[in-house]
Amino acid sequence: MPTLIELKDDVYRGAEDPFTHVADDQDMAAGDVIVSLNRFQSEGEGLLSEGRRVGVRLKAEEEVEVLAYDLPRLAVVALEFPKYRDGRAYTNARLLRERFRFKGEIRAVGDVLREQAGFMVRVGFDAFEPADDASANEWQAAARRYRHVYQRSADGRAPAFAEREA
Amino acid sequence: MYQYDTIDKAMLADRSSEFRGQVARRLAGELTEDQFKPLRLMNGLYLQLHAYMLRVAIPYGSLNPAQLRKLAWIGRTYDKGYGHFTTRTNLQFHWIKLADTPDILDHLASVDMHAIQTSGNCIRNTTTDPYAGATAEEVDDPRVWAEAIRQWSTFHPEFSFLPRKFKIAITAAPKDRTAARVHDIGLVLKRARDGALGFEVIVGGGMGRTPYVGPTIREFLPVNRLLSYLEAILRVYNRHGRRDNIYKARIKILVAALGKDEFAKQVEAEWAKIGEGSDLPDTELARIRGAFAATNFEVLPAQSEAFEAAKASTPAFARFVRNNVKPHKKPGYGIVEVSLKGIGDTPGDATSEQMDVVADLAEQYGLGDIRVTHEQNLVLPHVKLDDVPAVWAALAEAGIATPNINLVSDIIACPGLDYCALANARAIPIAQHIAEKFRDQDRAEKIGELKIKISGCINACGHHHVGHIGILGVDKKGEEFYQLTLGGSGAEDASVGSMLGPALPYDKVADAVDTLVDVYLRERQDGERFLDTFRRTGVTPFKEAVYADAH
Numbered sequence: 231m232p233t234l235i236e237l238k239d240d241v242y243r244g245a246e247d248p249f250t251h252v253a254d255d256q257d258m259a260a261g262d263v264i265v266s267l268n269r270f271q272s273e274g275e276g277l278l279s280e281g282r283r284v285g286v287r288l289k290a291e292e293e294v295e296v297l298a299y300d301l302p303r304l305a306v307v308a309l310e311f312p313k314y315r316d317g318r319a320y321t322n323a324r325l326l327r328e329r330f331r332f333k334g335e336i337r338a339v340g341d342v343l344r345e346q347a348g349f350m351v352r353v354g355f356d357a358f359e360p361a362d363d364a365s366a367n368e369w370q371a372a373a374r375r376y377r378h379v380y381q382r383s384a385d386g387r388a389p390a391f392a393e394r395e396a
Numbered sequence: 397m398y399q400y401d402t403i404d405k406a407m408l409a410d411r412s413s414e415f416r417g418q419v420a421r422r423l424a425g426e427l428t429e430d431q432f433k434p435l436r437l438m439n440g441l442y443l444q445l446h447a448y449m450l451r452v453a454i455p456y457g458s459l460n461p462a463q464l465r466k467l468a469w470i471g472r473t474y475d476k477g478y479g480h481f482t483t484r485t486n487l488q489f490h491w492i493k494l495a496d497t498p499d500i501l502d503h504l505a506s507v508d509m510h511a512i513q514t515s516g517n518c519i520r521n522t523t524t525d526p527y528a529g530a531t532a533e534e535v536d537d538p539r540v541w542a543e544a545i546r547q548w549s550t551f552h553p554e555f556s557f558l559p560r561k562f563k564i565a566i567t568a569a570p571k572d573r574t575a576a577r578v579h580d581i582g583l584v585l586k587r588a589r590d591g592a593l594g595f596e597v598i599v600g601g602g603m604g605r606t607p608y609v610g611p612t613i614r615e616f617l618p619v620n621r622l623l624s625y626l627e628a629i630l631r632v633y634n635r636h637g638r639r640d641n642i643y644k645a646r647i648k649i650l651v652a653a654l655g656k657d658e659f660a661k662q663v664e665a666e667w668a669k670i671g672e673g674s675d676l677p678d679t680e681l682a683r684i685r686g687a688f689a690a691t692n693f694e695v696l697p698a699q700s701e702a703f704e705a706a707k708a709s710t711p712a713f714a715r716f717v718r719n720n721v722k723p724h725k726k727p728g729y730g731i732v733e734v735s736l737k738g739i740g741d742t743p744g745d746a747t748s749e750q751m752d753v754v755a756d757l758a759e760q761y762g763l764g765d766i767r768v769t770h771e772q773n774l775v776l777p778h779v780k781l782d783d784v785p786a787v788w789a790a791l792a793e794a795g796i797a798t799p800n801i802n803l804v805s806d807i808i809a810c811p812g813l814d815y816c817a818l819a820n821a822r823a824i825p826i827a828q829h830i831a832e833k834f835r836d837q838d839r840a841e842k843i844g845e846l847k848i849k850i851s852g853c854i855n856a857c858g859h860h861h862v863g864h865i866g867i868l869g870v871d872k873k874g875e876e877f878y879q880l881t882l883g884g885s886g887a888e889d890a891s892v893g894s895m896l897g898p899a900l901p902y903d904k905v906a907d908a909v910d911t912l913v914d915v916y917l918r919e920r921q922d923g924e925r926f927l928d929t930f931r932r933t934g935v936t937p938f939k940e941a942v943y944a945d946a947h
Contacts, residue, residue: 293635314434314557315434315517315557316557316639317517317554317555317556317557317558317634318634318635318639320553320554320555320556320557320634321554321631321634321635324553324554329669345434345435345438346557348551348553349551349553349554349556349557352553353553353554375410375414376407376410376411376551377406377410378403378406378407379551379553380407380547380548380550380551380552381548381552381553382673382674383553383554385553390403390404390547391547391676391677391679391680391683393403394401394403394680394683395677395679395680
């Protein structure tokens with residue numbers, strides 16, 4: 231099982247994952263689950279009515295717009311990085327936060343490497359399943375590498391042009 | 397010129413220390429070469445045929461003397477005493493040791509330089525007019541927007557893992573010296589009838605395997621909305637650009653597949669949702685604009701006696717002025733082009749000594765300003781005409797006063813098979829053979845503007861598609877052959893060249909160019925450039941002459 235790293239109140243911590251990833255060809259697990267978009271569309275109502283927390287795992291080519299009406303009921307949106315070089319999940323995460331005001335967890339899954347931590351945090355990811363065995367401390371060090379940023383993004387950090395005016 | 401403040405400097409320091417840690421992990425064996433590769437590529441460090449190559453960013457091709465001297469020093473200390481200026485207006489060191497790279501990045505940072513985003517599938521260095529701030533042709537200074545883009549695109553959280561690399565060019569003059577129409581995005585600064593500034597936005601031009609002249613998707617974008625509009629374009633591309641095939645991943649393929657109208661519609665729809673929140677505040681634009689405010693020009697008469705006297709007495713100087721000195725917006729000043737295309741030299745290479753000479757001249761005579769052109773030359777944009785004779789003498793002494801700007805020997809060539817692991821064929825010696833062939837300066841001037849561009853493979857780093865004469869190296873059963881194209885242009889009259897005929901062997905290329913030039917001289921009508929004649933006559937007379945032997 232991959233370690234889960236959570237970002238809460240500006241601190242990165244290793245955490246027990248309360249969710250179970252359930253693949254499309256697996257039997258449904260008990261408790262809180264993360265399922266594919268397909269499975270959510272067919273079984274989501276039932277799962278939610280059982281009172282469990284539900285997350286949806288989007289592939290890189292699936293766009294968050296498809297979840298727009300379901301977001302208030304979702305605890306987690308997990309965004310897949312099939313390869314670290316595939317940057318589509320960055321757009322999905324940013325839109326979840328900025329355009330859809332999603333308040334739940336946005337989790338990075340797949341080829342998730344510490345070298346990308348800074349970018350991920352900036353677009354709104356707050357949970358990570360690192361593929362490179364990075365510890366929470368290593369993840370935090372990587373995510374905090376840069377003291378300044380140049381752009382506004384989903385993390386609310388003041389960009390350079392705002393710092394200059396302060 | 398823009399001065400880095402504490403924030404800009406902190407960015408470079410943080411990057412440098414990050415990379416030092418990564419190199420240490422690699423040298424200690426904690427990272428394999430496979431794991432290290434993506435990290436070094438984010439710092440412009442490539443592994444080439446013989447050694448590591450470090451590509452140093454020169455944002456929008458602008459350098460001050462301290463920076464150029466530092467590049468000279470790095471070339472002397474860590475390389476073989478030279479560097480190579482590229483068509484992206486960056487500088488490459490081709491003989492670098494991995495263990496030295498963290499120190500090199502620190503030395504670069506000490507003069508506000510870096511290698512950020514000189515490789516990888518991110519937004520690369522923005523090209524702008526090397527005459528910016530000096531030419532009377534421009535409607536506004538394009539460097540203001542290039543600097544705004546530099547900051548916006550640096551470590552962009554959403555757009556650092558695009559389907560493929562992404563290159564932007566900005567020009568503000570009708571004469572395009574940036575190849576804007578063959579960039580991923582080309583921005584042409586214009587004034588509306590009411591005086592408002594805006595950009596014509598061109599998207600999806602490019603070279604490589606599938607060359608396109610980019611279509612205009614918006615005729616007029618108000619300047620202060622630039623960053624939100626770029627965000628919309630990049631978001632559509634990031635989501636929908638192809639990621640299954642590296643050769644179909646550039647934005648040009650997406651634009652061509654959707655059609656420019658549908659692509660524009662998607663961009664406009666996304667832009668409407670983004671709103672103004674992503675634009676730079678006017679205060680920041682004013683701050684950047686202030687950094688490029690008019691330099692301290694002296695009030696001078698339009699004519700310089702010293703300049704005119706030197707022209708009259710020294711034919712070599714007069715020739716240099718005819719070809720390498722361009723009109724400046726201020727009376728009594730000129731724009732001086734420094735040719736890195738000496739006959740027999742490697743196009744774009746400069747020795748550390750030559751870099752020092754240019755830095756000294758910029759300091760003494762050039763208001764401390766140096767530019768790199770995408771055609772791989774240097775420019776001193778602000779030289780008093782009174783001082784041009786002294787500048788010329790010093791350049792000539794250093795071997796970089798070749799009077800050939802825009803002439804047949806002012807050739808763009810990629811590093812080719814002499815350095816590059818991707819190349820099929822050599823490019824540099826082909827350029828050298830052609831330059832030798834046209835060594836006679838009277839003949840070269842008689843031929844006039846003729847842009848030859850050479851690439852050692854289909855990736856087209858040497859821009860062969862947009863050469864008036866383009867030359868592409870191909871591999872035929874292990875032998876180097878060269879495919880010639882005619883009639884391309886990367887300027888405001890952009891077009892992709894068309895194929896001349898079957899590829900030629902290595903030792904026939906320079907002769908074929910000579911033949912093409914003879915046909916042009918025979919066919920041309922008054923005032924026509926090679927390109928104009930070709931466009932009028934079509935390929936037939938050229939083709940007949942080059943392949944006459946074969947029949």
